[in-house]
Amino acid sequence: MADIVMRNLVKTYPGTRAPATDDVSIEVADGEFLVLVGPSGCGKTTLLRMIAGLETPDSGEIRIRGRDVTDLPARQRNVSMVFQSYAIFPHLRVRQNIAFGLTVHKVPKADIDQRVAQAADLLNLTDYLDRYPAQLSGGQRQRVAVARAIVVNADVLLMDEPLSNLDALLRLQFRTELKKIVQELGATTVYVTHDQAEALSLGDRVAVMRAGRVVQLGPPIEVYDKPAEQFVGGFLGSPPMNFLPAVVRMDGEGAQLAVGEQRLTAPDFLAGYADQPVLIGVRAENIDVTPEAAGAVTAKVVVLEPTGAAVLITVQLDGHELKVQAPASFQTEPGKDIRLGFHPDRMRLYDPQSALALATA
Amino acid sequence: MTAAARSDEPAAGAPAAPRPGPAPGRNRRRRARRRAVRLQLACLAVTVYMALPIYLIALAALSTRDSLNQFPLPLLPTHFSTETMRSFLSLVGVVPGFTNSLQVGLTTLALSLLIGVPAGYGVARYVFRGRDAYQLFMLLTRALPIVVLSVPLAELFLNVGLYDTLYGVTLLHTALALPTTVLITSAIFVAVPRDHEEAATVFGATPLQAFGRVVLPQALPGIAAAALFTFVTSWNEVLGAAILTLNRRTLPAQVLATLGDSPLPYRFAGGLALVLPALLFVALMRKYLLSMWSSTLR
Numbered sequence: 040m041a042d043i044v045m046r047n048l049v050k051t052y053p054g055t056r057a058p059a060t061d062d063v064s065i066e067v068a069d070g071e072f073l074v075l076v077g078p079s080g081c082g083k084t085t086l087l088r089m090i091a092g093l094e095t096p097d098s099g100e101i102r103i104r105g106r107d108v109t110d111l112p113a114r115q116r117n118v119s120m121v122f123q124s125y126a127i128f129p130h131l132r133v134r135q136n137i138a139f140g141l142t143v144h145k146v147p148k149a150d151i152d153q154r155v156a157q158a159a160d161l162l163n164l165t166d167y168l169d170r171y172p173a174q175l176s177g178g179q180r181q182r183v184a185v186a187r188a189i190v191v192n193a194d195v196l197l198m199d200e201p202l203s204n205l206d207a208l209l210r211l212q213f214r215t216e217l218k219k220i221v222q223e224l225g226a227t228t229v230y231v232t233h234d235q236a237e238a239l240s241l242g243d244r245v246a247v248m249r250a251g252r253v254v255q256l257g258p259p260i261e262v263y264d265k266p267a268e269q270f271v272g273g274f275l276g277s278p279p280m281n282f283l284p285a286v287v288r289m290d291g292e293g294a295q296l297a298v299g300e301q302r303l304t305a306p307d308f309l310a311g312y313a314d315q316p317v318l319i320g321v322r323a324e325n326i327d328v329t330p331e332a333a334g335a336v337t338a339k340v341v342v343l344e345p346t347g348a349a350v351l352i353t354v355q356l357d358g359h360e361l362k363v364q365a366p367a368s369f370q371t372e373p374g375k376d377i378r379l380g381f382h383p384d385r386m387r388l389y390d391p392q393s394a395l396a397l398a399t400a
Numbered sequence: 401m402t403a404a405a406r407s408d409e410p411a412a413g414a415p416a417a418p419r420p421g422p423a424p425g426r427n428r429r430r431r432a433r434r435r436a437v438r439l440q441l442a443c444l445a446v447t448v449y450m451a452l453p454i455y456l457i458a459l460a461a462l463s464t465r466d467s468l469n470q471f472p473l474p475l476l477p478t479h480f481s482t483e484t485m486r487s488f489l490s491l492v493g494v495v496p497g498f499t500n501s502l503q504v505g506l507t508t509l510a511l512s513l514l515i516g517v518p519a520g521y522g523v524a525r526y527v528f529r530g531r532d533a534y535q536l537f538m539l540l541t542r543a544l545p546i547v548v549l550s551v552p553l554a555e556l557f558l559n560v561g562l563y564d565t566l567y568g569v570t571l572l573h574t575a576l577a578l579p580t581t582v583l584i585t586s587a588i589f590v591a592v593p594r595d596h597e598e599a600a601t602v603f604g605a606t607p608l609q610a611f612g613r614v615v616l617p618q619a620l621p622g623i624a625a626a627a628l629f630t631f632v633t634s635w636n637e638v639l640g641a642a643i644l645t646l647n648r649r650t651l652p653a654q655v656l657a658t659l660g661d662s663p664l665p666y667r668f669a670g671g672l673a674l675v676l677p678a679l680l681f682v683a684l685m686r687k688y689l690l691s692m693w694s695s696t697l698r
Contacts, residue, residue, distance in 0.1 A: 093598050113601045120602045126595035130617040140603035143613075191603060 074242030330380025520585030588622025
């Protein structure tokens with residue numbers, strides 16, 4: 040049971056006023072893959088480094104496997120880590136690099152050889168074991184770093200943006216491979232990234248961080264579909280969630296959302312917010328370009344961007360730009376008006392002041 | 401570079417074929433060649449400038465005494481003889497001076513690495529109060545002429561009983577070499593990524609193991625450079641050694657003291673005896689300077 044418990048972690052770097060992590064509490068279950076995601080400077084790497092033992096929190100507590108490790112040095116925590124820069128040792132051969140953790144722990148030679156061979160096999164490094172890192176490509180160095188991390192069989196596997204130095208195609212390939220490897224290992228994993236696509240595709244759960252705090256923590260689909268804050272919706276997803284100011288109006292049939300002169304059918308729970316301004320959050324793929332219902336609005340097409348599988352349309356609605364995802368076969372052109380349907384169940388509503396999601400009850 | 405080289409390939413394939421109009425590719429190639437030749441010439445000039453005096457000294461030291469008086473002076477080793485060298489080495493104080501120099505040089509090297517490497521590491525890795533002032537302060541020892549330092553030092557050493565000992569000279573040389581040792585090694589330690597140390601500790605190494613297994617091997621070329629510099633500094637230092645000792649002279653001090661009014665051949669022999677060990681040391685350290693594993697440093 041290598042679970043991780045982080046409780047009220049606060050860390051402020053000397054010389055800065057704003058804390059890097061501000062009262063963060065997360066529990067990671069045994070074998071879980073948790074992704075910390077957020078813009079740069081949000082504290083995700085600091086959090087990871089505190090789990091690793093490379094930073095000491097000002098206050099709070101970290102437990103791994105039930106043991107309080109808050110004040111233990113990194114080497115006594117039984118964690119392993121993949122660094123963003125890979126941090127593989129240039130003066131050692133690939134074999135010695137992978138074996139480093141085992142050598143330091145004085146594992147018997149035969150055992151080391153066997154485990155290194157296994158890890159190398161898993162990461163397709165068998166042919167490169169006797170090379171120096173300088174003779175490897177970026178992708179191969181990345182593999183060495185991962186092999187070195189998994190060979191020690193640590194309780195906890197930490198990864199700090201391990202894919203960020205690879206080119207786009209390689210990143211996509213290795214992402215899949217990494218997920219497979221980690222699934223097979225079953226190690227508790229904490230993974231830091233600023234790439235929202237990586238976060239959604241890898242994590243069992245995703246923790247979205249901003250300014251040292253965890254803004255939302257949940258399974259990827261939940262975080263994607265139901266952002267708790269405007270920030271989360273705007274950060275996750277490509278394109279990010281659209282936000283459209285509106286006012287709740289009541290008429291005979293129920294609540295409606297007034298966008299300029301036009302009206303949208305509102306979810307029922309908005310009845311309690313009569314005449315209040317709200318922010319509609321809606322994903323590009325949840326806007327219907329061939330609406331049947333009468334509750335549709337008209338918008339002007341600004342730009343068309345075919346993406347192959349679909350076409351991304353930027354439209355102007357009441358002075359705001361929205362991104363709409365339409366089927367690739369959809370025909371229109373810039374300057375034209377199109378009808379857009381918003382399904383009440385597929386929109387999120389936010390308080391324009393606090394940027395928090397409105398209570399749906 | 402690759403793009404330019406590729407565009408030149410057709411021109412290289414058919415160099416004799418006459419081309420209509422100007423051939424920009426060939427012109428560029430000629431310019432590149434001319435630049436390469438000029439670079440080679442410059443390298444040659446620097447090498448000759450450095451090597452010629454050494455050659456002349458060696459020639460004079462290894463020729464018969466008569467041949468030195470010939471006119472014009474033969475520039476090739478036609479009158480080879482070890483006689484001058486042999487009589488120089490048999491001179492009183494030369495062999496002891498040589499061993500003294502070696503001893504002082506090596507002890508200085510060990511001492512300055514022992515103190516300077518940790519200091520360089522500290523300056524490179526830790527932010528502490530007064531770090532900048534500390535670095536500046538170290539350089540100040542080099543700002544004072546050795547003569548100015550030596551006289552008060554001689555008085556001090558006389559009082560504490562260190563005068564005319566190799567230990568005193570070693571201390572002076574260590575003090576002179578330390579600033580550069582600290583600065584060179586700190587620059588090297590800065591170049592070793594902190595990530596590497598952190599990775600080592602995450603994988604179970606103690607701070608000392610991380611230093612020994614990961615940082616030190618990567619810093620070796622720089623440390624070798626610092627060692628080289630230290631040894632040569634100590635080997636070449638004359639004034640301080642001459643002032644601080646009477647009977648236990650280092651070789652330069654001995655040469656300075658006794659050969660001032662010796663015949664010319666002896667001076668050449670002394671010069672060669674001084675140059676050779678330093679050259680030898682540079683040659684030994686060379687492979688560490690041209691890094692062992694990294695192709696980027698070459």
